[in-house]
Amino acid sequence: MSDQIPETPLFVRSHGDIGYPLNKMAMSLCQAENREAFKADEEAFLDRYGLSADQKRAVMDRDWEAMVRLGGNLFFILKISAIDPVPITAIGAAQAGMSHDDFVYGRLGKVRHG
Amino acid sequence: MSDQIPETPLFVRSHGDIGYPLNKMAMSLCQAENREAFKADEEAFLDRYGLSADQKRAVMDRDWEAMVRLGGNLFFILKISAIDPVPITAIGAAQAGMSHDDFVYGRLGKVRHG
Amino acid sequence: MAELIGGLGTSHVPSIGVALDRGLRDTPDWKPFFDGYIPAQKWMADHKPDIAVVIFNDHGNAFFLDRVPTLAVGVADRYKPIDEGWGPRAVPDFEGASAFSWHFVDQLVENHFDPLVCREIDVDHGLQVPMELFFGRPDAWPVKIVPIFVNTIQYPIPTPQRMWDLGRVLRRSIESWLTDDRIVILGTGGLSHQLQGTRAGFLNREADRAWLDEIGPNPEKYRSMSREDYVETFGSEGAELIMWLVMRGAMDARVKTLHKHYFAPASMTGAGMIVLENEDAA
Amino acid sequence: MAELIGGLGTSHVPSIGVALDRGLRDTPDWKPFFDGYIPAQKWMADHKPDIAVVIFNDHGNAFFLDRVPTLAVGVADRYKPIDEGWGPRAVPDFEGASAFSWHFVDQLVENHFDPLVCREIDVDHGLQVPMELFFGRPDAWPVKIVPIFVNTIQYPIPTPQRMWDLGRVLRRSIESWLTDDRIVILGTGGLSHQLQGTRAGFLNREADRAWLDEIGPNPEKYRSMSREDYVETFGSEGAELIMWLVMRGAMDARVKTLHKHYFAPASMTGAGMIVLENEDAA
Ligand SMILES: [Fe+3]
Ligand SMILES: [Fe+3]
Numbered sequence: 001m002s003d004q005i006p007e008t009p010l011f012v013r014s015h016g017d018i019g020y021p022l023n024k025m026a027m028s029l030c031q032a033e034n035r036e037a038f039k040a041d042e043e044a045f046l047d048r049y050g051l052s053a054d055q056k057r058a059v060m061d062r063d064w065e066a067m068v069r070l071g072g073n074l075f076f077i078l079k080i081s082a083i084d085p086v087p088i089t090a091i092g093a094a095q096a097g098m099s100h101d102d103f104v105y106g107r108l109g110k111v112r113h114g
Numbered sequence: 115m116s117d118q119i120p121e122t123p124l125f126v127r128s129h130g131d132i133g134y135p136l137n138k139m140a141m142s143l144c145q146a147e148n149r150e151a152f153k154a155d156e157e158a159f160l161d162r163y164g165l166s167a168d169q170k171r172a173v174m175d176r177d178w179e180a181m182v183r184l185g186g187n188l189f190f191i192l193k194i195s196a197i198d199p200v201p202i203t204a205i206g207a208a209q210a211g212m213s214h215d216d217f218v219y220g221r222l223g224k225v226r227h228g
Numbered sequence: 229m230a231e232l233i234g235g236l237g238t239s240h241v242p243s244i245g246v247a248l249d250r251g252l253r254d255t256p257d258w259k260p261f262f263d264g265y266i267p268a269q270k271w272m273a274d275h276k277p278d279i280a281v282v283i284f285n286d287h288g289n290a291f292f293l294d295r296v297p298t299l300a301v302g303v304a305d306r307y308k309p310i311d312e313g314w315g316p317r318a319v320p321d322f323e324g325a326s327a328f329s330w331h332f333v334d335q336l337v338e339n340h341f342d343p344l345v346c347r348e349i350d351v352d353h354g355l356q357v358p359m360e361l362f363f364g365r366p367d368a369w370p371v372k373i374v375p376i377f378v379n380t381i382q383y384p385i386p387t388p389q390r391m392w393d394l395g396r397v398l399r400r401s402i403e404s405w406l407t408d409d410r411i412v413i414l415g416t417g418g419l420s421h422q423l424q425g426t427r428a429g430f431l432n433r434e435a436d437r438a439w440l441d442e443i444g445p446n447p448e449k450y451r452s453m454s455r456e457d458y459v460e461t462f463g464s465e466g467a468e469l470i471m472w473l474v475m476r477g478a479m480d481a482r483v484k485t486l487h488k489h490y491f492a493p494a495s496m497t498g499a500g501m502i503v504l505e506n507e508d509a510a
Numbered sequence: 511m512a513e514l515i516g517g518l519g520t521s522h523v524p525s526i527g528v529a530l531d532r533g534l535r536d537t538p539d540w541k542p543f544f545d546g547y548i549p550a551q552k553w554m555a556d557h558k559p560d561i562a563v564v565i566f567n568d569h570g571n572a573f574f575l576d577r578v579p580t581l582a583v584g585v586a587d588r589y590k591p592i593d594e595g596w597g598p599r600a601v602p603d604f605e606g607a608s609a610f611s612w613h614f615v616d617q618l619v620e621n622h623f624d625p626l627v628c629r630e631i632d633v634d635h636g637l638q639v640p641m642e643l644f645f646g647r648p649d650a651w652p653v654k655i656v657p658i659f660v661n662t663i664q665y666p667i668p669t670p671q672r673m674w675d676l677g678r679v680l681r682r683s684i685e686s687w688l689t690d691d692r693i694v695i696l697g698t699g700g701l702s703h704q705l706q707g708t709r710a711g712f713l714n715r716e717a718d719r720a721w722l723d724e725i726g727p728n729p730e731k732y733r734s735m736s737r738e739d740y741v742e743t744f745g746s747e748g749a750e751l752i753m754w755l756v757m758r759g760a761m762d763a764r765v766k767t768l769h770k771h772y773f774a775p776a777s778m779t780g781a782g783m784i785v786l787e788n789e790d791a792a
Pocket of ligand 1: 240285382417
């Protein structure tokens with residue numbers, strides 16, 4: 001499966017290898033007790049999972065673009081967005097390098113109401 | 115898959131349904147802490163898993179034939195045999211309704227040495 | 229024998245469920261989307277299925293990346309809504325059509341499929357949202373379910389042709405199921421969307437509308453597209469549309485398209501649905 | 511391209527490993543059994559594979575009945591011996607041929623197999639014992655492994671033909687693997703045994719010897735036997751012999767049988783092994 005459609009990362013083996021600790025940490029947020037631990041001391045929580053320094057910084061900065069670039073798969077990092085919470089469109093806008101409004105009303109073409 | 119070869123139970127859906135709590139309990143014995151708990155208070159350990167009264171009695175009696183008849187799959191109940199321990203040939207002999215010697219030297223045809 | 233009463237296709241975007249949870253169904257943002265499903269809900273209420281076979285992808289909830297099943301089938305009596313990070317949603321548990329599930333698993337293995345057979349598993353929005361879209365939010369679901377989980381998250385994902393062939397085995401399983409069960413098939417996911425990379429937010433309204441127009445009368449081209457074609461045309465996450473091919477493959481060659489609906493964007497997705505019946509259906 | 515240097519078949523009876531653990535290898539009970547493997551060990555030492563693809567069944571250790579994979583493939587860098595109830599055995603960890611594993615997984619999905627793809631999994635006696643029988647008990651294994659896990663515990667189990675077809679895809683994966691890797695395939699399990707029911711202790715020495723004689727030159731009959739035939743002929747647990755068909759299906763139509771060995775009973779099993787080379791091998 002060639003990884004060559006423009007601007008389109010596919011979750012192939014190499015991404016999975018690099019992102020594994022990050023995705024595993026994010027998956028653990030499906031359990032309420034882990035969400036509480038994350039909120040109580042985020043850095044200590046991340047340290048349990050062996051993220052790289054870059055991955056850790058990306059999570060703590062909520063840098064969605066970096067998280068995906070560093071092997072995070074969207075469906076797992078979505079569970080990090082549940083913590084604050086942050087809408088999925090903000091994650092999309094960050095990756096597209098656009099403002100939220102430009103992303104939603106421009107790229108997605110959502111119609112503004114009232 | 116017809117369940118009709120003589121004297122040969124196949125681990126089909128119905129067996130799996132009935133034996134599920136028994137097999138799940140047995141599987142847990144793959145963890146050392148569970149083996150310790152089992153040895154410390156066998157009945158209490160079994161009660162955690164929702165075995166039927168017949169299954170519980172079969173385990174506590176080490177009645178291997180009954181365990182299989184009540185839906186236990188051999189590979190899981192083998193882990194119960196690891197506790198005492200009991201050799202697998204004893205489990206076979208119990209199911210065949212034979213003495214251990216008759217089973218090993220008769221049915222299996224093992225050669226006696228020295 | 230059991231009757232295949234129809235095949236439906238629908239998006240399963242999680243924001244749809246969130247909108248229902250928050251009472252946003254009739255807001256200007258959402259009303260046109262939900263209203264479009266009313267004919268399908270009426271169809272479902274009129275046709276009264278006993279079993280809904282739902283093909284969807286788990287979104288990193290029931291399965292992690294440590295062990296990714298290409299294809300998994302539920303054989304349980306009960307499936308609960310899973311905690312996806314926001315706590316489990318307040319939808320009723322689903323009752324499983326376990327006898328038919330096991331029959332289907334037998335047919336799958338005999339026909340050279342290699343399912344992960346799941347006696348214990350919970351279900352995420354990929355199954356919940358389609359059920360809510362077609363059945364509303366009852367106190368108890370009026371059907372039993374058979375969940376079919378397809379991996380569309382980690383490469384390699386299955387091929388479109390494989391999905392079609394899975395649909396053919398599902399059809400044979402229904403035909404060899406000697407009961408009066410009325411069975412509906414829900415193919416779910418899509419339509420176009422891309423959630424990752426700089427092309428995030430990609431939609432292809434034209435291709436989506438063509439899909440809804442053509443999946444009934446001319447599905448062959450979709451069966452023979454490559455996985456790369458799906459990614460390019462529908463976006464990386466839009467490739468999950470291959471799951472509708474399970475539904476379409478189970479239907480007759482000739483079907484009637486009774487209802488279709490399209491709305492974009494629903495969150496970051498081109499969303500919509502279709503209702504198909506076999507042309508020779510009584 | 512990578513080279514398929516040979517295909518071996520062997521029992522993986524856990525008592526064999528226990529005998530090694532307890533220093534019983536040269537006792538009168540066991541010596542004739544182990545001595546019969548010496549030619550295969552020499553073959554292995556002479557042929558120096560880089561990768562051993564091992565087809566075996568997990569025995570309720572890595573997988574429980576909650577989610578039974580019909581077919582699973584390991585893609586890990588490392589596999590540890592698992593605790594089966596007696597504590598993990600003191601064999602060295604196995605290094606995984608993860609690059610070739612992933613290539614194989616790609617080929618599987620493209621060729622319409624539906625594997626459970628395992629990045630984290632441990633291995634039981636089904637893999638350990640064959641490795642010990644052919645490689646001894648070194649400080650570190652001289653090969654990397656690709657574990658292929660086949661469900662032979664819960665019905666429905668795969669068909670013999672499916673196992674053969676899996677072998678064909680494995681062969682194509684080796685042929686399309688553009689490295690110098692020398693690859694050996696180990697089909698494991700069997701031979702005849704039955705561990706459950708009143709027919710427990712059943713052995714079929716005649717059928718076992720025929721299997722060892724015929725699996726090389728005339729495998730077609732074994733490919734076309736039904737699963738019921740296997741159970742009746744080889745015992746319910748002997749049906750795991752279908753896993754040797756993965757190895758045989760990956761070999762050429764014409765093979766040389768270099769070594770074979772049979773010994774019964776080893777515990778409750780008719781045990782033995784075979785070493786095959788492609789007839790046109792350099
Ligand atoms: Fe999805
Ligand atoms: Fe085995």
